[in-house]
């Protein structure tokens with residue numbers, strides 16, 4: 001573990017499927033700290049809302065559900081896990097159904113407050129990834145990064161994890177980029193990295209060389 005990682009928050013934001021969680025996991029493992037995948041909490045709220053047949057545009061029903069059956073994020077360096085009581089939700093959070101609904105849920109200010117409160121309660125140090133880690137949730141973070149890549153490249157990468165073909169995934173990513181625009185601006189002090197020409201280790205190394 002790097003000694004200097006002991007009191008740091010590193011934020012890695014970016015667009016959908018730009019590599020945030022894979023890169024954060026690699027950086028966190030190199031630093032010997034956990035990483036925190038904020039999108040999983042938005043995905044968990046979406047999954048539970050869908051399972052309960054709730055209107056995803058209506059915050060009160062969702063918050064009542066989340067209050068009655070609390071969700072817990074387990075921020076491990078190798079991969080985050082999400083629990084609702086004894087039930088592990090992790091494997092159900094990356095379906096196309098959740099992909100389609102999550103931007104609607106993430107646009108609700110009350111749900112954003114629910115997520116932010118859980119994130120701010122986590123003990124430092126960690127690497128946090130999402131859309132607004134460097135702008136809204138941890139503006140005081142010591143090191144901030146923002147990942148981009150073209151929609152086609154992101155769709156090609158994600159096609160390896162989803163049953164749909166590349167054009168369908170690309171269209172869905174572009175739709176979600178638009179819906180997520182409000183909370184997805186890079187922090188002014190973030191280093192923007194185009195991951196298109198880089199492999200995963202290349203992105204991780206680009207970040208690690210900028211950390212103390």
Ligand SMILES: Nc1ncnc2c1ncn2[C@@H]1O[C@H](COP(=O)(O)OP(=O)(O)O)[C@@H](O)[C@H]1O
Nearest residue numbers: 016017018019020021022023157195198199200
């Ligand atoms: N630079 C890269 N080069 C090639 N594949 C990548 C790169 N970054 C991420 N990937 C792959 O792209 C997919 C999406 O990455 P992921 O980390 O899930 O993105 P995000 O968390 O931004 O949605 C994964 O299969 C991952 O292994």
Ligand SMILES: Nc1ccn([C@H]2C[C@H](O)[C@@H](COP(=O)(O)OP(=O)(O)O)O2)c(=O)n1
Nearest residue numbers: 015016017038039040042102106130131132
């Ligand atoms: N800090 C965050 C993290 C995610 N979100 C929203 C935006 C995304 O559409 C969903 C899911 O995010 P996640 O990072 O898990 O998904 P992608 O891998 O980027 O497709 O949640 C957000 O609004 N703010």
